[in-house]
Amino acid sequence: MNSENYLDIIKKLALQIKNEPARYVFDKFISENNFNSNIRRRLGDLFFESIRYYRRLVEDPDFNLEQVKNEVCSKDLTIQDLTDIFGLNGEIAEYVSESLNDINDYKFLLSRGPLTLRVNPMKMTRDRLLSLLKDFKPIKTEISPFGIKLNSNINVRQLQEFKKGFFEIQDEASQLVYNLVAPKPNEKILDLCAGTGGKSIALQSCSYNTLDLHATDISNDRLTILKKRSKVLGLKIKVVNNPFQHFYDKVLLDVPCSGSGVIRRDVDNLIRMDKDRLLELVKTQRILLNKAINFVKKGGVIVYVTCSFLKKENEENIEYILNEYRNLRFVEVCDILDANIVKKLNLKSYFKTFPRYYAMDGFFGAVLRVY
């Protein structure tokens, strides 16, 4: 196959991602065609990189990936570029721009992002895992004490070390949610949007199974995956349908969000987003914040987390909920996290990460105490 054929295929697939996730579109196409592994890899690399420049890809008949990359690299971005080059809806481009200190920071979301693992301290030390994975040139994460970054694109799920539960795949920013929750032995903790359990598993394994940890989610399918993995790892995570009222020391609220902070991995999160969808998400986030308050006991905290950098889903929701409840107080994250983390990430009130710093995903966190 020559490069023109590749480009034709990619342009056709790109048109479908307005309605369906890019991963789904690509996997479906691959399953319907009998390409060898080289062609599959090349198509995948080209597709997932080209759709970062979505509007150019679908509208420019002479689209050339290297040329557009160089152009973006050497120019000062404008709001119009977010639409004209990357294909963001106009209102979403405005929200992106108002949420970034410098609109050029958007460029940091265009790279691929490292493959980051979190050691399971119940089964392995970070140093030992570094040596077991030495063929993949691992390095320690700079901030999370549990992380390892690999400079490699291998499928780590196939490794014996993964099957034996020595590590999980988890970005460094997500690993630091453990530090933000700062769990203590025997604390009663509820993970209200536990999904497949990335954060529940991190909380319990990094606490050596000492937490009274309850997990729930709207999706039973996701909770089934959580149950299976926590069983393999020997972790005590109780899946509950009806969490107890005013019972928990801490409620982790990792809400559904735009995923704007993880577009290095899920490139199309923002391409499909428009104002209505975003406001629908914000509405759900606010409902969940209101709900979380009922589960926390007096003196307990809610740890609100998103993998988004959009102020609408972050700071504006925290301001909203603080205005709604007089018995809720904001706790600055610099009073919770280690001084070393606070200093390196330059944090004060909120927990905020971005690929510009230590190549982490874009995460947001805020802590609220209930009185």
Ligand SMILES: C[S@@+](CC[C@H](N)C(=O)[O-])C[C@H]1O[C@@H](n2cnc3c(N)ncnc32)[C@H](O)[C@@H]1O
């Ligand atoms: C960001 S994901 C959670 C990821 C998970 N905490 C992890 O670390 O793997 C958000 C989750 O919220 C769940 N969700 C959406 N609406 C919900 C609701 N009303 N109540 C509970 N969970 C909800 C989704 O099913 C999804 O699993």
